[in-house]
Amino acid sequence: MADLSSAYELAYIEARRALEDQRAVVNELRGRAGVLVAAAAITTSFFGDAALTDGRLGIAGWAAVAAFVLAGVRILAILWPLPGWTFAVDARVYMQTYLEHPHGGPSSSSGSTGTSHSTWPPVSLGIAKASRR
């Protein structure tokens, strides 16, 4: 039981670490998007000023402007604060899913002492011990 508990605890810790890694990746991607915005703005202002000396843009100039606009749209899509990211574990959902007995509360199967739960819960983390006191 102790080995199984420690295995579940390790799985839980690794899952939390994976979520934190995902949060770091998203932050890094958004940081890179910010750098791209700055690079596109500097490029457009520098080259645009040089290319518009006579007040006319050729086909290549308009293509550059179109690429700038499209890149801006893509970068805006990256930086837009979309809902749906979940980087934290909802404690209530976690307890209902993994810790509490499916046919009643956590105390209904454990008796008055709270020690006879050999089959449930599958996880014996600190949070599970605290909920049975």
Place this chain on the structure above:
Amino acid sequence: MASSFARNREGVASLIRALRAATMLLVLEIVAWVIALITQGA
């Protein structure tokens, strides 16, 4: 937890695709500006 991870993974993949496309567009923009300057000078 697993569903959150899978959902986030799809979002991260989408962000990576968008960032790659934006980078390609920036390179394309620079090339286009250089061509514009060259043709203007010629």
